[in-house]
Amino acid sequence: xxxxxxxxxxxxxxxxxxxxxxxxxxxxxxxxxxxxxxxxxxxxxxxxxxxxxxxxxxxxxxxxxxxxxxxxxxxxxxxxxxxxxxxxxxxxxxxxxxxxxxxxxxxxxxxxxxxxxxxxxxxxxxxxxxxxxxxxxxxxxxxxxxxxxxxxxxxxxxxxxxxxxxxxxxxxxxxxxxxxxxxxxxxxxxxxxxxxxxxxxxxxxxxxxxxxxxxxxxxxxxxxxxxxxxxxxxxxxxxxxxxxxxxxxxxxxxxxxxxxxxxxxxxxxxxxxxxxxxxx
Amino acid sequence: xxxxxxxxxxxxxxxxxxxxxxxxxxxxxxxxxxxxxxxxxxxxxxxxxxxxxxxxxxxxxxxxxxxxxxxxxxxxxxxxxxxxxxxxxxxxxxxxxxxxxxxxxxxxxxxxxxxxxxxxxxxxxxxxxxxxxxxxxxxxxxxxxxxxxxxxxxxxxxxxxxxxxxxxxxxxxxxxxxxxxxxxxxxxxxxxxxxxxxxxxxxxxxxxxxxxxxxxxxxxxxxxxxxxxxxxxxxxxxxxxxxxxxxxxxxxxxxxxxxxxxxxxxxxxxxxxxxxxxxxxxxxxxxxxxxxxxxxxxxxxxxxxxxxxxxxxxxxxxxxxxxxxxxxxxxxxxxxxxxxxxx
Numbered sequence: 001x002x003x004x005x006x007x008x009x010x011x012x013x014x015x016x017x018x019x020x021x022x023x024x025x026x027x028x029x030x031x032x033x034x035x036x037x038x039x040x041x042x043x044x045x046x047x048x049x050x051x052x053x054x055x056x057x058x059x060x061x062x063x064x065x066x067x068x069x070x071x072x073x074x075x076x077x078x079x080x081x082x083x084x085x086x087x088x089x090x091x092x093x094x095x096x097x098x099x100x101x102x103x104x105x106x107x108x109x110x111x112x113x114x115x116x117x118x119x120x121x122x123x124x125x126x127x128x129x130x131x132x133x134x135x136x137x138x139x140x141x142x143x144x145x146x147x148x149x150x151x152x153x154x155x156x157x158x159x160x161x162x163x164x165x166x167x168x169x170x171x172x173x174x175x176x177x178x179x180x181x182x183x184x185x186x187x188x189x190x191x192x193x194x195x196x197x198x199x200x201x202x203x204x205x206x207x208x209x210x211x212x213x214x215x216x217x218x219x220x221x222x223x224x225x226x227x228x229x230x231x232x233x234x235x236x237x238x239x240x241x242x243x244x245x246x247x248x249x250x251x252x253x254x255x256x257x258x259x260x261x262x263x264x265x266x267x268x269x270x271x272x273x274x275x276x277x278x279x280x
Numbered sequence: 281x282x283x284x285x286x287x288x289x290x291x292x293x294x295x296x297x298x299x300x301x302x303x304x305x306x307x308x309x310x311x312x313x314x315x316x317x318x319x320x321x322x323x324x325x326x327x328x329x330x331x332x333x334x335x336x337x338x339x340x341x342x343x344x345x346x347x348x349x350x351x352x353x354x355x356x357x358x359x360x361x362x363x364x365x366x367x368x369x370x371x372x373x374x375x376x377x378x379x380x381x382x383x384x385x386x387x388x389x390x391x392x393x394x395x396x397x398x399x400x401x402x403x404x405x406x407x408x409x410x411x412x413x414x415x416x417x418x419x420x421x422x423x424x425x426x427x428x429x430x431x432x433x434x435x436x437x438x439x440x441x442x443x444x445x446x447x448x449x450x451x452x453x454x455x456x457x458x459x460x461x462x463x464x465x466x467x468x469x470x471x472x473x474x475x476x477x478x479x480x481x482x483x484x485x486x487x488x489x490x491x492x493x494x495x496x497x498x499x500x501x502x503x504x505x506x507x508x509x510x511x512x513x514x515x516x517x518x519x520x521x522x523x524x525x526x527x528x529x530x531x532x533x534x535x536x537x538x539x540x541x542x543x544x545x546x547x548x549x550x551x552x553x554x555x556x557x558x559x560x561x562x563x564x565x566x567x568x569x570x571x572x573x574x575x576x577x578x579x580x581x582x583x584x585x586x587x588x589x590x591x592x593x594x595x596x597x598x599x600x601x602x603x604x605x606x607x608x609x610x611x612x613x614x615x616x617x618x619x620x621x622x623x
Binding site: 014115116118119120121122123124125127128129131132133152205209212213216217218219231234235240241243245248249252255256259260263264267276 | 299300302303306307310311314315318431432435436438439440441443444447448450451454455456462463503510511514549551552553555556557559560563564571574575578579583586590593594597598601
C-alpha cells in the first residue's frame, strides 16, 4: 500500500527537485557542523576576508568564520522551524477538530478566537512580545511564532472535517455502528493526514521566515547563530553597501532554497494526491 | 429596488465593522497587558533603566521619570491603569517618548507614516494585480510552457523575503552598477518640497525598495490564483458553459470574477505580513518610514514609542481591512444585491 501511494510521487519531477534540494540543505545543517567543526562564535582570523581556501565563505567584521556560522545557522533555523510547526499544528488540530466535532457554542467560541488571532497581524505581535523579553532562546522565538500562526490551519481542518461528516462513506460507517474513536481513526484522520502533513511543511517555512524577520529587526534569539542573525549582523555592519557579498548572499540563498524546496514538495504532493490537480 | 439592495449591504458592513472594532480592542488590550504580564515586569525595568540611558541632566531625568510614572500609572490598580490607557488612546495621546523627551510619541511617529504608506500601498496593489493576472493566465493555460514558467518561478520567488531581495537589488544596481541610489527616500541635502526636482528625486530613490516588495510579493498571489482558476475550471457551471458552446474568453471572464473574491479576502489577510516585510525592507534601505522609527525605538527601548507605533500600525491594518471589506461587498453581487448569504 505504501509503495503504491508513494511511487507516483517519485515520478513527479517537481517532487524530486524539491526533495533533493531540501535533503542537501538539511544535511548541511545536520552533518555540516560535524564535518566542519569550527566554532561559529570564535574570532577565526582576518576580518572581512573574501572566500579563500582557509575560509570557504570568508569572514565577517569580527573575523568570524562565515561557513561555520552558516552551517550552524541552518541547524538552528531548521530547529526553530520544526518547533514552530509542531506548536502550530498541535493547536490548529485541537481547535479544528474540537470545533468540528462539538459544534454549537464550542464551535462558535473557538472560531471567534481563531478569527481574532487570524486578523491580528502576527508578525507585529511577535515583534511586540519579543521586545519585552531580555533573553530570547531559540525555543522562546519558536514559541512566540508558533502560538500566532495556527489559525488558517485550524479553520481549514474544521472545514474539511465538516464536509467529511456529510459524506456517504462516513454516514455508512456510522450506520455500521462505528464509535467516535474508530470513525476518527478509520475515516477522518486519513482524510486530513495529507493536508496536515503539507501544512506542517508550510509551518516550517513560516517559522524560518519569521525568525529571519524578527532577527533583522533586532529581536531574534539572543544566543546562538541563526540564518536571521547572520543577515542581521550583515545589515548592521553595512555589508551590502560595502560590497561584502559573501556575508549576506549565502544565508539568503539558503533561506530561499530551504523554504522554496519545501513549498515545491507540497505543491508536488498536491498535484499527485489531489484528484482535481492530477494531470489529465 | 435600490433601497432593497442597500440593507443587506449595510448589514454586512456593520457586521464587519463590529468584528474589526472588537478585534482592535482585543489587540489594544494585548498591547496593554503584555508588558505588565511578562515576568520581571519590563515596565519597572525601563523606569529604572532610564537612569542609565546616558542623560547627564538629573533634573530632566526626574522629569522623564515623573511623566512616565504618571502615564503608566503603575501605582494604581490594574483596571484603573487600563481605563486610563484606553481613554488616553481615544484622545490621541500615546504618551511621551523616552528617547525624544519631551516630544509626544505621536509627534515623533507622524512624519514617518506617509513614507510607509507611499511605499507599501502601491507596491502591494501592483503585486496583487500582476500576480493575479499571471496566475489566472497560467491556470487557464494549464500544462503549457507558460504555466510551467509561471508556477516554477513563483514557487521560488514567493519565498524570497522582501528585505533580502532588497539587499540583492542594492548590491547589484546601486553598489556594482551604480544606476540607482543605495539608500534613503531622497538625496541627502535636499529639502523636501513639492518641486519637480524633489519629486523626481523621490521617484528615483523609490524604484529599488518598490521593486523588492513587488517582485517578492507577486509569486504568492500567482500560485494562489492559479490553483483557484484550476478549481473553478472544474466547477459544474464552467463545464455547463463550455458545453453550451460559450467562447473560452467568455467562460474565463466568469471564472475570473469568481476567483477575485477569495483573492480580495486574501489581500486583507495578507496586509499584516506585507507590512511586516515592508518595515524591514525600509530598514535595509534606510528609508525614513515607520520601520525605521520602529527599529530606533526598539534599540533605544523607548516603550512608549513602541506601543504607539503598534497601536497605529494595527489601526491602519484594520482600516485597510475595512476598506477591503467594502470593496468586497461592492464586487460580490450576493452582498450588493442582497441575494444569498455573502461571506
